[in-house]
Amino acid sequence: MTINWRGQSCFQISSSQGKNNAISILIDPFEESIGLKLPRKLEADVVLITHEHYDHNNVKKVSGSPFVIRGPGEYELKGAYIKGIPAYHDNSGGKEKGGTTIYTIDLEDNIRICHLGDLGQKELTPEQLEEISDVDILMLPVGGIFTTNAEEAIKVMSQIEPKITIPMHYKIPGLNIKLEGVDKFLKTLGIKSLEPLLKLSIKKKEISAEEAKIIVLQP
Secondary structure, three states: OEEEEEEOOEEEEEEOOOOOOOEEEEEOOOOHHHOOOOOOOOEOOEEEOOOOOOOOOOHHHOEOOOEEEOOOEEEEEOOEEEEEEEEEOOOOOOOOOOEEEEEEEEOHHHOEEEEOOOOOOOOOOHHHHHHHOOOOEEEEEOOOOOOOOHHHHHHHHHHHOOOEEEEEOOOOOOOOOOOOOOHHHHHHOOOOOOOOEOOEEOOHHHOOOOOOEEOOEOO
């Protein structure tokens, strides 16, 4: 399985799912008015949209006829099991910014990915935690202002206890949306710096249950 980060909350996940059952999943493609660029040729079998904000729902950028999921529910496609879990974009039950969707994705070798969307809750509910359950790779918003900030993100991460955490939705060069950078999140964890990876290629047997990791990806 390979994970590429395109910036903001946009990830592309590619999995072989066996020799004859490859799948590509794209999460939250953005409008390029935010200052970032998506690949010129953007293809996917499945597109997941966490909420209908312009920096998360640019489905028209994706070529072909992908299967588009826009909220809570359970789906099974080409060997991948996807579950959408309702959540809030703020800490006021959605009164300020509305809702968002948390997605869990079960892929090859029983790897479970969780993408928290534009989570604004300072903590997850017991019901949400039960739905999420046993995460291998967590995609966690850390940039504050519109989502959880560094301290809140760490609290949510401690609730989920993933084996690998990939921070997202933070300030990067070119982005014209005001967000905090990833450094605050890392420093709060006692990490001075991390060398970003171009992509994450990993198998289940390479994921340690004993040592939690933070991985920063380069868009």
